[in-house]
Amino acid sequence: MVNRSDVHYFGAGPAPLPTAVLEKASQVLLNYKDKGIGLCEISHRSPEANEILADTKQALSTLLDIPDDYDILFLQSGGSGEFSATVYNLVSVWVEKKRAEIANEVGDNKDEVLKRLRKVVDEELKLDYLVTGSWSKKASEEAARLVGSKHVNVALDARKANDGKFGKIPPESEWNLTPRKNGGPAFVYFCDNETVDGVEFPAFPKSLEGEDAPLVCADMSSNFISRKVDVRKYAIIFGGAQKNIGNTGIAIVIIRKSLLPPQSQHASPELLRELNLPVGPIVLDYPTIAKNNSLYNTLPIFDVWVAGQVMAGLVNTYGIKRIGGQEEISNEKARLIYGALDKYPDVYRVVPDKSVRSRMNICFRVHGGDADKEKAFLAGAEKKGLLGLKGHRSVGGIRASNYNAVSLEGAKRLVAYLEEYATA
Known part of the structure; x- marks a missing residue:
């Protein structure tokens, strides 16, 4: 069985969620606040629902x-x-x-x-x-x-x-x-x-x-x-x-x-x-x-509860930095991935102009967009637990979505694969 910790998911949406939030969600789905019923079963007009909205x-x-x-x-x-x-x-x-x-x-x-x-x-x-x-x-x-x-x-x-x-x-x-x-x-x-x-x-x-x-x-x-x-x-x-x-x-x-x-x-x-x-x-x-x-x-x-848990986690993690703390991590992950792509221009081509490159959705082509080589690139990535890298069906290519739940370790794993593939 593949463990969640063995996989780094770069899909564009639905996207990965923090494991801690999902673990807590599995509990509240069965029994929310020891009420004997799950969160999906409570009234949306209940005091509990209003508390979730407020939080x-x-x-x-x-x-x-x-x-x-x-x-x-x-x-x-x-x-x-x-x-x-x-x-x-x-x-x-x-x-x-x-x-x-x-x-x-x-x-x-x-x-x-x-x-x-x-x-x-x-x-x-x-x-x-x-x-x-x-x-x-x-x-x-x-x-x-x-x-x-x-x-x-x-x-x-x-x-x-x-x-x-x-x-x-x-x-x-x-x-x-x-x-x-x-x-x-x-x-x-x-x-x-x-x-x-x-x-x-x-x-x-x-x-x-x-x-x-x-x-x-x-x-x-x-x-x-x-x-x-x-x-x-x-x-x-x-x-x-x-x-x-x-x-x-x-x-x-x-x-x-x-x-x-x-x-x-x-x-x-x-x-x-x-x-x-x-x-x-x-x-x-x-x-x-x-x-x-x-x-x-x-x-x-x-x-709403899931969204609230994700955002409360960021508040607790970054404190007075607020969203600035997450911005630093997002920028660092994007810097590492784009750095690896730019290092091998004969193998990788980033699609958008450098002045407007997204930190969230990193779109690139492998060997000029050669279909067979891109297919092989994706297959190699999956073997290493790097999933969700296929580009949108309307444009093709490769897309690494660098959302908040993608860890710095996950970004580094992708960078290591980019290096390995380019030098093989």
């Missing part, structure tokens, strides 16, 4: 130093569901803001308000997308499906700077963001780390900073809790849990409270229908989820 929120807030004027939501949509949710919610906020401005000018004449609002939506509604990889591309396509392609501005398609393939992020001077002098976009979306293509933003875009900055929505599914984040720069941060945080089943949303009632109103479903804009399902409605403490419908509390 998980506190752990995440501590790690990322989340300000008090932000809320944390848990949804069952996964990252892909949030592609839709962000459109539904932020377009609704934008529409209501424009409606209020027009109503302030023309008074109670509802017909005139609607007439002007239709014109404003038709001419001014823009959603900006920075497309730097497969997931941001899918997000932009979902936005176009929901509101129509005329309202979606692909301000950056990184393939145009890289011979039709993802792997670079062009300078911000080449981005075509909706001008702020014209009211700006309803929001700007980007994927902080592209899991498939191995591209990560090295820092927050400077062009999205400033007092008049647009609302920024960032997908951090695959680099969540791996480095410091200035949460205040974002309107919304979201991520699926199944990479760095927990098991498959939930998405986590960090949202500025000013986008929620009572500070901010959303357009009514009736108004959105009048404007031929989509009305989202209630389980993706942020005001509803926030009002109900993420318990509008049956939340998988076990999944």
